[in-house]
Amino acid sequence: MYPWIWRHLPGGAGLKAVQALVLVLAVCALLLFVVFPWVEPRLPFNDVTVGS
Template identity: 50%
Template sequence: MYAWIWRRLPGAWHTRLAIVAAVALVLGLVLWTVVFPWVEPKVQFDHGVVTGTPSPSSSSSSEPGIP
């Protein structure tokens, strides 16, 4: 698949590389600014990090009664 895309890009190898880098940069920016903020409220994290309170399983000791 990647070879097929690479063969269809115009220009020499350095032009193709610049096109691929630009497309990757634009795709990353779109993901970071549009997709990830839209998905964030829909993803549920239950690790105690989102609410700021530690979860019961995040204690530093595995034995009960030891601080």
């Protein structure tokens, strides 16, 4: 998959490296600000089964 992305980015190696870095940062931002906050309330981490 990564070679496919690399082949389809325009420009030389330096420009492709910058574009790949921007893509990685965009995916990380999407995960941190959209996906993880949406998933967090649906996870069972707050369902404690050990009582006092």
